[in-house]
Amino acid sequence: MKKQSKFKRIIEYIYIPLLLAACGFGIIYLTLKPVLEMVSSVSGMVITQSVPEFKTTLGNIYDENSNPATEGTLSAEDIEFPTYETCYGWVSCDKLGVNAPIFWGDSERVFREGVGQYIGSFLPGYDGVILLGAHDSMYFESLEFVEIGDEFVVKTNYGIYTYKVTKTKVGDDKDSQVYDELAGKEELVMYTCYPFGALIGVKDQRFYVFAEKVTGPEVVKE
DSSP: OHHHHHHHHHIIIIIHHHHHHHHHHHHHHHHHHHHHHHHHHHHTSSSOOOOOOOOSSOEEOOOTTSOOBSSSEEEGGGSOOOOTTEEEEEEEETTTTEEEEEEEBOOHHHHHHSEEEOTTSOOTTSSSEEEEEOOTTTTTGGGGGOOTTOEEEEEESSBEEEEEEEEEEEEETTOTTSSOTTSSSOEEEEEEEESTTOOOSOOOEEEEEEEEEEEOOEEEOO
């Protein structure tokens, strides 16, 4: 009887409190899980999280009063290359109401101020993929209504480029094969979280817009 009583006290004073504590932590985790996943989704919105350097403010080399070319060829030596988190251009689409600065880099600070470009992609005019991302609740909200044939204009200090939408696609946020970096042609690829306007903790899908170059000068190495 004494052994049973002792065993009962162990259960009451040790195992039961531990069990209740474990249940409590489980409830707290389930409560905070959506918040934690939302923070995670922000960092996972872009394909890379490369951060070469830290700056206290975003930079800007874009000059709206510059005289950019619309055709022909340009020397790469004459073009100022942007540093990380620096605005170098502007993307717009009159039909959809898109009008936002483009920053070289895809940090969360950039996404609060405009459109971010993956630094592993090409600048306009370099005959490669230009990968731009922005929040679906902000600068790329109207991509929900994009149609084949819509035109986007990218303005830089050195050139003005027009791209026509050829297709759209919904893909996984970790799918690096959704576009071809080595396609050998210039293509504007814009992406944002999907589904649009959904108030959920994690959006693990992305909405992609593909647009081919129509006009704009070519940048060449001399």
